[in-house]
């Protein structure tokens with residue numbers, strides 16, 4: 001018989017996103033209010049795999065005091081890493097080359113020897129895939145969907161996305177006046193990995209004239225036509241939002257850094273490419289602004305803060321109800337629980353038949369097709 005819960009652990013993995021601290025606070029308070037103890041792991045699972053790195057221990061007690069006044073802060077008080085997948089841990093192999101080893105057994109042993117009853121894993125696809133694997137190996141696990149990219153399936157949205165979109169929108173608002181004053185093409189590259197959610201939503205909200213998404217391979221001639229048409233109408237500037245994962249019809253992704261053992265490839269550079277091409281083809285000055293990690297920083301918006309607090313509290317309720325192997329999901333107006341197996345390894349792309357893409361088209365925004 002599984003013992004009743006007394007001590008739970010929370011970890012944050014992958015790229016940070018605004019709202020992580022709000023989840024941590026909600027998990028700690030909801031646990032404390034049930035008489036449970038809550039612990040945090042430093043830097044994903046590194047606190048367990050490399051305890052010697054942490055003077056206070058790799059796993060540490062999270063009390064009410066420790067999480068006071070953190071819900072509005074960006075980042076994560078636990079630290080995070082997107083290079084610490086315990087299922088594929090980057091390790092120097094006997095032949096001297098880097099390889100990957102499965103260190104999940106060390107995590108399971110730690111939970112057993114320290115009498116820790118369950119894990120709340122807050123992360124994106126990578127972290128939730130790890131959570132699913134740990135659940136299948138016998139650990140009680142509940143996942144919480146985090147990513148600015150909004151590319152997780154089975155949830156209306158992830159926390160972090162709204163903050164990223166709000167900031168990108170504010171940047172676009174600011175760029176209109178300088179683009180117009182100089183009669184330039186302003187190209188704004190946004191993160192989002194292989195999905196165009198941030199680009200699409202910020203582009204529409206920020207009145208971009210063109211939005212290039214990974215989901216729609218783009219033809220630069222179409223963008224040039226749009227810029228010329230605007231010129232002909234006397235609007236001598238244009239704003240182009242480019243998702244970092246956008247792909248030209250006849251071309252490839254722009255890779256900033258190739259994949260390495262334990263780490264996925266890093267995207268970046270498509271904004272620069274598009275700006276150069278547009279400058280050449282239109283004869284207008286073009287400038288590129290890469291928003292990059294700015295989208296991951298700062299205070300969570302109230303939407304993300306509430307989503308994160310709801311997700312954290314719901315994760316504890318799920319454990320209290322005896323659930324495991326599930327992810328908390330937003331199923332507006334409520335949250336529900338979906339099997340991790342239905343989320344892990346799947347990417348939610350922007351649906352091309354959805355009304356948001358249709359809205360962009362109806363507004364006359366060029367999508368590069």
Ligand code: F6P
Nearest residue numbers: 015082147148149191192193267
């Ligand atoms: O998944 C979040 C994200 O910010 C992506 O949008 C981006 O491609 C990636 O992480 C960047 O990762 P890193 O922090 O390793 O540069």
